[in-house]
Amino acid sequence: MSWWLILYTFSMLARYQPRxxxxxxxxxxxxxxxALEYALEITLEVIPHLVLEGLDQEPVLLARPMAF
Incomplete structure (x- = not known):
């Protein structure tokens, strides 16, 4: 749920406060x-796995561990 909140916040900022x-x-x-660029880069890897988990109703292991 945190990923969706982060992406929603970024999208609202980009839409309503583009400057x-x-x-x-x-x-x-x-x-x-x-840090923002890193978060967006990681998001491109994580979100597809989360969507797949939601569709299949089974946990999906990430190909490589996330390093923060």
Missing amino acids: KWSEALDVDKSANAA
């Missing part, structure tokens, strides 16, 4: 840009 979202992703100006 702040762009500034947050600017690596040269934002201290949080690297």
Whole structure:
């Protein structure tokens, strides 16, 4: 559920505050840009597995452990 909350928050920020979202992703100006990019990159790997788990109703092991 946390992943969906994070993605929802990111999407609301990108939609309703695009200038702040762009500034947050600017690596040269934002201290949080690297963390945001990492979170979005991990999301591309995790969400498909979560969707598959929801459809199959069976746990799916990730191909490699997530490193934070």
